[in-house]
Structure formats: structure tokens, C-alpha cells
Amino acid sequence: MEILVISNGHGEDVIAVSIIEALRKVGTIDKIAALPLVGKGYVYEKANIPIIGTVKTMPSGGFNQNINQLWLDLKVGLLTLTYHQYQTIKQWGKNGGKILAVGDILPLLFAWLSGSEFAFVGTAKSEYYLRDEKGWLSSTSLLERWLGSMYFPWERWLMTRSACCGVFVRDSLTAQILRKWSIPVYDLGNPMMDHFSVNPSPTFPHDTEPLIILLLPGSRMPEAQDNWQLILQATQSVREAFSKRSLIFLAAITPSFNSVPFQEDLIDQGWQKQQHQIHNLAIADSQAILFTQSQSTLILSQQAYESCLQLSHVCIAMAGTATEQFVGLGKPAISFPGDGPQFTRRFAQNQTRLLGCSVTLVDTPQQVGNTLTGLINNPQQLQKIAENGQKRLGSPGAAQRIAHCLITECFNNLIT
Numbered sequence: 001m002e003i004l005v006i007s008n009g010h011g012e013d014v015i016a017v018s019i020i021e022a023l024r025k026v027g028t029i030d031k032i033a034a035l036p037l038v039g040k041g042y043v044y045e046k047a048n049i050p051i052i053g054t055v056k057t058m059p060s061g062g063f064n065q066n067i068n069q070l071w072l073d074l075k076v077g078l079l080t081l082t083y084h085q086y087q088t089i090k091q092w093g094k095n096g097g098k099i100l101a102v103g104d105i106l107p108l109l110f111a112w113l114s115g116s117e118f119a120f121v122g123t124a125k126s127e128y129y130l131r132d133e134k135g136w137l138s139s140t141s142l143l144e145r146w147l148g149s150m151y152f153p154w155e156r157w158l159m160t161r162s163a164c165c166g167v168f169v170r171d172s173l174t175a176q177i178l179r180k181w182s183i184p185v186y187d188l189g190n191p192m193m194d195h196f197s198v199n200p201s202p203t204f205p206h207d208t209e210p211l212i213i214l215l216l217p218g219s220r221m222p223e224a225q226d227n228w229q230l231i232l233q234a235t236q237s238v239r240e241a242f243s244k245r246s247l248i249f250l251a252a253i254t255p256s257f258n259s260v261p262f263q264e265d266l267i268d269q270g271w272q273k274q275q276h277q278i279h280n281l282a283i284a285d286s287q288a289i290l291f292t293q294s295q296s297t298l299i300l301s302q303q304a305y306e307s308c309l310q311l312s313h314v315c316i317a318m319a320g321t322a323t324e325q326f327v328g329l330g331k332p333a334i335s336f337p338g339d340g341p342q343f344t345r346r347f348a349q350n351q352t353r354l355l356g357c358s359v360t361l362v363d364t365p366q367q368v369g370n371t372l373t374g375l376i377n378n379p380q381q382l383q384k385i386a387e388n389g390q391k392r393l394g395s396p397g398a399a400q401r402i403a404h405c406l407i408t409e410c411f412n413n414l415i416t
Helices: 010-026 042-044 067-075 077-092 105-113 144-147 153-159 174-183 223-241 258-269 305-311 322-330 345-358 364-377 379-393 400-411
Strands: 002-007 031-037 098-103 117-123 164-169 211-216 245-252 270-273 289-293 294-301 314-317 334-337 360-362
Touching: 002 077, 002 105, 010 031, 010 042, 010 098, 010 322, 010 400, 031 077, 077 098, 077 105, 077 223, 077 270, 098 105, 105 117, 105 153, 105 322, 117 289, 117 400, 144 294, 164 314, 164 400, 211 223, 211 305, 211 322, 223 245, 223 258, 223 294, 223 314, 223 364, 258 270, 258 289, 258 294, 294 305, 294 364, 305 322, 314 322, 314 364, 322 334, 334 345, 334 364, 345 360, 345 379, 364 379
Parallel strands: 002 031, 002 098, 098 117, 117 164, 211 245, 211 314, 245 294, 314 334, 334 360
Antiparallel strands: 270 289, 289 294
């Protein structure tokens, strides 16, 4: 039996890879291939997972949320790309292969159009956008309440088709709501936390120890470069607020990026590049670049993403999936809106609804320093953040649980 995994975004690709790797361990499958609908599938290539069909990076990076971004994508062949991808998926279905869709409505729709049996891992939506365990959020509109779920009626319709053998959602609250429509939903956790060690207790250091701050500019260019410049303004506000304390900034930059522009921005802001790495952090990145300014250190790393998240106490975040993973570790994040196309004010507000008290949204980078001071001096809030993160992101091991379910319950004819 053969399985095609389709996904639509960098974060979705990462989740898909973790499930594929788990599938390879729990079942005998003739072939697993991937088709990233957005971008060229760098994550799949790194994991030695074969990519089929046509792939291409669009100007919007997959976030064609306004007419200008959509127009740019259309000019470079979005419709042709989508058609070729549809043809690939349709052919896979005709050949009897199964489909695992990871992401949102687009891979879900393509999976259904394939005519094959399919399962869906919903990474983009959560009922936490609209409600919490106590009920509707005050920001939830009357229309959203009338629709009844973050998943729209047409999405729920696709999930109730006979070809859909399983829907895997990101949290228990979402599973609880979707069960109202007889959807074959499973609550097995969120794969994005699988490679981390979760500690549901806040671990802020003593004043005499360095405060480690993660910097997350995002994973799409050129937006990440613009976000980086705003984040550097935020680091300045932190350095002013903690002028007597040792600070270590860990910049987790996507491996596919050219780091030179990021380094140039640092130098423009007064950071000095060091030829030798002198720090005590367990970062397994021999190519990491060290900068210093006064008693602050900044380490720019492109190969130690998980270590950067695990080691940091707090993050300045202008990212999607990476911010969620950091929050899932029980740690606080501070964010502010950028110019997009992804990390706009609306995106930041929605992310705050999704992640609750774990994310503090401020208006400008200059407010980050004082906001961080307030967080550190509020142990009750830090404990609440730690507990909230685990509740909303779940415990590690979800990919293995999903893979086992796909083999034994959804695609049960894969068993040999």
C-alpha cells in the first residue's frame, strides 16, 4: 500500500515529516511520498522523503491573504501550479494510494478530490480561537457563534465524507466540539511537540544568572528580514530594562536563509561579531555566529532550533508554529505585529486567542522590555503560563499515536 502526504506550509511540512517517520516505524508500507503545496519542501528533502509532482515557491510564501499578494502569485503561475498538483494527487488516488492531508482546507479538499480514502491532520484551526473551557471568548462574533465551530460547515462536510477515515485535531477542546457532527475525530495530541522535553513548571533564573531570550523572526522571506529588524528594536528595549543583568539572545534562523543580511542588521545596530564562540550554552551548532554588545550576547544559529527553544526562558516572537512550540514548553512569549504578509496585527491577535495567557501582545517593539520585567516579577502568572502551554499544545508522542491509529484503525488494510 502507498501513502501520499500533502501539506501546505513550512510548519505543516514539519508535522507531516514527524508522522511519516513514525509511520515507517509502526507499519509495513510499500511507499510513502510527499507533495508540499507551498514551497519546495525543504523539510521533506532534509528527511530523505521523496517528493512527487510540481513544487514552487510563491512570492507570498503561501500567505496570499490580500489581492496584491494573490496577484503576485497568479503572475508567476499559481493556477498552473495548483492544476499540476491536483493532477498528481488525482493520479495517486486512481492508482489506489491513500492520502494523508496535513494543514487546512486546501489539502483537505485535494484529498477528497483524489477519490481515494484519506485522513486529515488539522494543524491550522482550534476552538481556542473562539472559546475556552469556560465558554465563548468576548471577541467571538455572533456569526462565529452561529457557525458553531472554528471549522466552517463546508470543512465539516468534507470531514464527514465516507472516504474520510479519520480527523486528527490539535487539542481536546476542538475534538469535543467536532464530535457534535459525527466526524471521525481523534484526540491524540499535537505532533509539533514531539521533539521537545516538556516541563510544566516555570524555570526563570536567579538575577545573578543570564536571562536567555529566544528571537523568532519567522520562516518566510522576505518577511522574516523585516521582522528581524523590528525584533532588534525589541532587544534594545530589553537591554535598557535589564541594563545591570547579563542577557543572552538566541536567534533561531531558518536553515535555508542566507544569514548575511541578518548579520548586517546586527552590525548596523552596534553588535560586534566575535571570531571565537565563548559561551556556556549546549548548542550543537558549530556554525553558530556570536555577537556581543556591552554585557549582552547574541548567538545566531541555523542548525540548533530545538536546543534554542529548550534553553530559552522567554521569547520575542513573530512566527507561527515556532511560537506555538515555545508556548507548549510552558514558557511565555511576547509578540507585536509586523507588516505581513503573515505576521500582521490580525494574525498576532488570532495567535493570542489561540495560545491564551502564554502570549503577551504589545503594540510596539519598544514595549517589550517593560513587559518582560512585569512577567518575571509575577510568579503566579508564570505558573499559569506553564500549565496553559501544556493544556493547549499537549504532551510529546502525538506523531507515534497518530501513526499507530492510521495503521490500526484508519488505513487498517495496510496491515500485512
